Amino acid sequence: MEEKKCELLRKEKIGHHIHKLEVKMDDAVLSKDCGKIRTIKWEGHVFEHPILYVRISKRRKKYYLFLDESKSECSLLRDRFPCSNFYLQEDEEYVPAYVPRNNDQKVISFIDEQSLFDTLPVIDLLLSKNIEQQIYAAGSLSDNKIKQYLNRQLQENVTYMTSFTSTHISSILSGQFIGTSLSITGTWPVVQELKKLAVSQGFTEEEIQCKGVGPKQKKVFCVKCYSINELKEDMNCPDCHADLDVSDHFSRRLEAYLGYIEIE
Amino acid sequence: MTAQPLKVMVKDIKRESPFVKSFTLIPAGSKPLPGFSGGSHITTYLRHNDQTMERHYSLTNTPGRPGYYKIAVKREENSKGGSIYFHESVQVGDQLDISYPKNNFLLSFQGSRHIFIAAGIGITPFMAMMKELKKQDKSFELHYAAKSKEACAFYNTLLSHFKKETHFYFSKENNRMNPELMKNQPIGTHVYFCGPEAMIKEYANTAASYGYPEANIHFELFSAPDTGPKHAFQVYLKRSNMWLEVPEGESLLDTLLAHEIDVPYSCKIGGCGSCQQFVSKGEIDHRDLFLTETEKRSTDVMMTCVSRANSPSIELDI
Numbered sequence: 001m002e003e004k005k006c007e008l009l010r011k012e013k014i015g016h017h018i019h020k021l022e023v024k025m026d027d028a029v030l031s032k033d034c035g036k037i038r039t040i041k042w043e044g045h046v047f048e049h050p051i052l053y054v055r056i057s058k059r060r061k062k063y064y065l066f067l068d069e070s071k072s073e074c075s076l077l078r079d080r081f082p083c084s085n086f087y088l089q090e091d092e093e094y095v096p097a098y099v100p101r102n103n104d105q106k107v108i109s110f111i112d113e114q115s116l117f118d119t120l121p122v123i124d125l126l127l128s129k130n131i132e133q134q135i136y137a138a139g140s141l142s143d144n145k146i147k148q149y150l151n152r153q154l155q156e157n158v159t160y161m162t163s164f165t166s167t168h169i170s171s172i173l174s175g176q177f178i179g180t181s182l183s184i185t186g187t188w189p190v191v192q193e194l195k196k197l198a199v200s201q202g203f204t205e206e207e208i209q210c211k212g213v214g215p216k217q218k219k220v221f222c223v224k225c226y227s228i229n230e231l232k233e234d235m236n237c238p239d240c241h242a243d244l245d246v247s248d249h250f251s252r253r254l255e256a257y258l259g260y261i262e263i264e
Numbered sequence: 265m266t267a268q269p270l271k272v273m274v275k276d277i278k279r280e281s282p283f284v285k286s287f288t289l290i291p292a293g294s295k296p297l298p299g300f301s302g303g304s305h306i307t308t309y310l311r312h313n314d315q316t317m318e319r320h321y322s323l324t325n326t327p328g329r330p331g332y333y334k335i336a337v338k339r340e341e342n343s344k345g346g347s348i349y350f351h352e353s354v355q356v357g358d359q360l361d362i363s364y365p366k367n368n369f370l371l372s373f374q375g376s377r378h379i380f381i382a383a384g385i386g387i388t389p390f391m392a393m394m395k396e397l398k399k400q401d402k403s404f405e406l407h408y409a410a411k412s413k414e415a416c417a418f419y420n421t422l423l424s425h426f427k428k429e430t431h432f433y434f435s436k437e438n439n440r441m442n443p444e445l446m447k448n449q450p451i452g453t454h455v456y457f458c459g460p461e462a463m464i465k466e467y468a469n470t471a472a473s474y475g476y477p478e479a480n481i482h483f484e485l486f487s488a489p490d491t492g493p494k495h496a497f498q499v500y501l502k503r504s505n506m507w508l509e510v511p512e513g514e515s516l517l518d519t520l521l522a523h524e525i526d527v528p529y530s531c532k533i534g535g536c537g538s539c540q541q542f543v544s545k546g547e548i549d550h551r552d553l554f555l556t557e558t559e560k561r562s563t564d565v566m567m568t569c570v571s572r573a574n575s576p577s578i579e580l581d582i
Contacts, residue, residue, distance in 0.1 A: 103475045176451045179475025202376040202452015206477035 003041060003087040004028040009062070015146035017070035018117065025061040026085075034121045036094035037065065042086035051088075054121035056128055066120045097211050098122045098183035105179030106132040108172070110164065110194055112139050114213060115185035116146065122183065123153055133157060136172070138164050138186070164190065166197055173201040181207045188212035192255060205252065219256040220246050228256045235259060269309055269361035270297065272333070277356055280336055284385065284417035285351060286324070289333045292359050299329035302393035303369035303484075306333060307530075309361040310349050319346035320531070322388035322484075323365060324418075326395040333365070336417060338385040368536045369456070369484040371396065376452030378404040381441070381467055383459030384411075387418060389484060390458065394426055409433040409441040409459075443470035457483040461490075478556070485533055491551040491570065498577035501525070502544055510572070517568040527568065527582065534570035541568050546578030 005026035014020045030053055037051035052066040097118040098107060107126055111119045116137070126133045135158040141147055150158045161168070173182075182203060184194045191212040198208050218231040225240035235244040237259070244259030251258065271292035278286040291297050300323055310317040321335035337350040354360070369389050371378065378397060380390040387408055397404045406426060410416035412434050422430045433441035443466060446455055455476060457467045464483045471481050496512040499519070510519045517539050520527050530538035534552030543564050550560040552567035566578075 101475070103473050105475050173451070178446075178449050178451060178453055178480070180451060181475075199374075202374070202450070204374065204477045204479050206479060207451070 002028065003089050004030065005085065005087050006063075008084050008086070013145070014120075014149040015143045017068055017143075018120070018146060019067045019069065020120075021065040021067065022056075023063050023065055025063065029058075029061050030055065030063060030088070031090060031092075032096075034096040034099070034125050036091040037088045038091035039089045040086055041089070050091075052118065052121045053088075054124045054128075056124060064121065064124055066117065068117055095211065096122060097185050098126075098181075098209050100126065100129060100131060101181055101206070103179065104129075104131050104181050105177075106134070107181050107183055108176070109133065109135045109183040110169075110186065111135060111137050112186040112190070113137075113141055114187070115211070116141065118185060118211065119183075123150075127153070135159070136161060136164070136169075138162070138190070164194060166193070169194065169197050170201060173198055173203070176201075182209065184208065184210045186212065187214045188216040192216075196255065199253070219254075220244060220259040221251060221254055221256040222259050224261060228254060231257065267364055269363060272297070272360050272362055274354060274356050274358045274360065275332065277354070280417040281415055281419070283339045283415065284336055285339075286334055286336045287350065287354065288325075289335070289360065289362065290331070296329070296331055297333060298364055300327055300333075300365035300392075301367050302327045302371050302396035303389045304365040304367040304392070305369075305389070306335065306365055307363040308335075308346075309363075310346060311361075312345060312349055312353075317344075317346050317349070318532075322369075322392065324388050324391035326399070327392050328396075333362075336385070336388050336391075338417070366530055366536070368531060369458075369482060372454045372480070372482070374452075375454035375480070376403065377450060377454070378402070379446065379449065379453060379455045380404065380406045380408075381445075381455065381457045381459075382406065383409045383441070383463045385417065386458035386460075386463075388458070390456070391418060391421075393456070394429070398426070404429055406430045407433065407441055407445055409435065412436040443467050446471050446476070447474055454480045454482060461485060485535060485553070489533075489553075494572065497573040497575075499573070500545075500577060500579045501582050502579055503582055515569055516566075516572065520568065525582065529569060532569045534567050537567065539568045540565045542581040544579045544581050547574035548578070549574040 006023040007026060008021060008023055010022040012020045034054045037053060039046055039048050040051065050071055053063045056062050056064055097115065098109065109119060135154060137158065137160050141160065182198055184191050191210050195208055195210055219228050220231050220235055221228050222237040222240060222242060222244060224242045225237060227237065227239040229238050231246060235246050237244055243262040245262040247258045247260060249258040272289040273292045274287055275290045276288040280286050305320050305322045308319050308321060310319065321337060323333050324336050325334035337347050339351045340347045371393055380393065382390055390406060394404060394406060406429055408430060413419060433439045455471050457464045464485060468481055468483060494513045497510050499508045499510055499516060508519055508523060510516050517529055528538050530536045535554060537554040543566050548566045549572040550566065551570045551572065554567055555563060
């Protein structure tokens with residue numbers, strides 16, 4: 001992947017460790033609306049450092065970069081970066097927390113402290129597309145500075161909750177109209193639980209985007225007693241004690257793999 | 265590859281409007297008729313002047329295993345023979361050959377709310393679907409456009425069974441149905457359209473612009489949409505080692521059938537996917553409504569009833 005030159009226009013500290021940079025690409029533009037930078041180079045030094053970007057003007061080649069300095073091991077990067085000109089190399093593998101659909105009218109995002117950083121470029125992307133957004137953040141966001149930033153960006157459209165309870169989330173989801181999509185980020189167990197609630201309220205796969213972190217527990221549907229349990233090695237159904245042969249048939253409705261009776 | 269037709273007898277004929285008649289069909293033998301789900305249709309095989317006309321009609325009675333089928337036929341001004349035959353020749357006691365019920369217009373089991381939008385005779389599949397939902401106590405509404413109260417088939421039936429759910433739009437009273445009725449509907453709403461092609465296109469495009477997911481938009485066409493000129497092309501059947509010429513204006517499926525090549529098919533309007541064949545060489549000109557846009561870009565299959573070749577010839581794996 002080629003290195004692309006850019007110029008720093010503005011820099012703002014939006015969290016205790018998070019910087020937001022406005023840059024203008026020199027010649028070559030970045031490939032996506034919202035993506036990730038793998039390495040940056042300036043004054044001959046190359047640093048591997050995760051930076052998220054979002055395009056704010058195609059015509060003027062302007063982007064916002066989000067940089068979490070706590071993730072940097074290099075003091076040089078922390079202390080001196082950035083200077084006026086530097087080079088960016090993209091991470092092509094990165095999947096953004098949310099990719100807007102055609103005709104999205106509104107996006108509701110469920111986030112936690114860990115997934116907040118991934119959400120930052122998406123907020124600007126949705127703002128630039130004039131798509132209404134509502135964010136629900138779980139857990140205590142310890143960083144007051146970033147809270148102030150979110151409040152500034154989203155006004156009253158951000159709600160902080162100690163945790164996501166199913167009754168509260170269901171009541172939020174049930175009042176939504178067609179044209180509303182969901183962005184669900186966080187740890188996999190929470191993401192899977194929220195997705196289940198969304199599906200039960202009538203949201204379809206097309207209207208839900210999930211991005212989880214950490215281990216993802218796989219589940220198995222027992223064909224004998226119809227119970228759903230966590231996948232283990234040498235799967236034996238905890239409810240009916242049948243030995244199960246776990247297939248790769250996956251039910252999106254049940255979020256589980258089909259477990260057949262094992263035949264000796 | 266087609267199953268033996270079912271033999272039925274016309275038990276009753278009822279006039280639903282000046283141009284629409286209902287026909288009740290019961291088994292001609294002792295075997296009960298197979299069950300069906302809401303949105304199903306049958307193909308009737310009408311023998312007339314040494315020719316067999318295939319016509320598709322939605323079943324309008326309550327789904328399940330009622331033991332009889334009901335269809336409603338509109339007398340078309342530009343009838344190609346089918347609707348005239350039903351209106352003028354078919355009598356109570358007559359025997360007909362029909363297909364097993366098929367369903368390309370299923371109710372979504374995921375939908376929490378269903379909006380049916382019908383123009384004219386497009387009401388027929390919804391009659392059965394609404395009866396099915398009513399039995400299950402599910403939420404739905406019907407928006408039904410017709411010329412006038414008098415020309416509106418099932419007007420009285422709808423008023424007596426689905427008064428709360430039905431909204432009529434009579435153009436003679438200057439009350440036109442508007443796609444905006446789909447706006448601001450709760451999550452989980454599915455929309456279903458049945459009517460002329462232009463109406464279906466308008467409603468499908470509007471629904472997509474409001475953010476309805478592809479999976480929440482359902483429709484059934486009466487006939488194959490006009491997808492442009494049907495140029496001639498050649499087809500090579502690899503396994504049979506045979507070259508065929510598909511003439512201008514004729515479908516690949518009809519050419520195969522005319523040469524007694526036993527291939528599956530059903531709706532013949534690019535909607536059901538039954539006539540899918542693997543293409544091993546050549547460029548496909550996809551004209552069906554069955555494959556999604558993504559599938560059309562990546563797939564090596566074609567619907568032989570409507571799709572054609574973009575190259576001078578095409579090779580099929582049959």
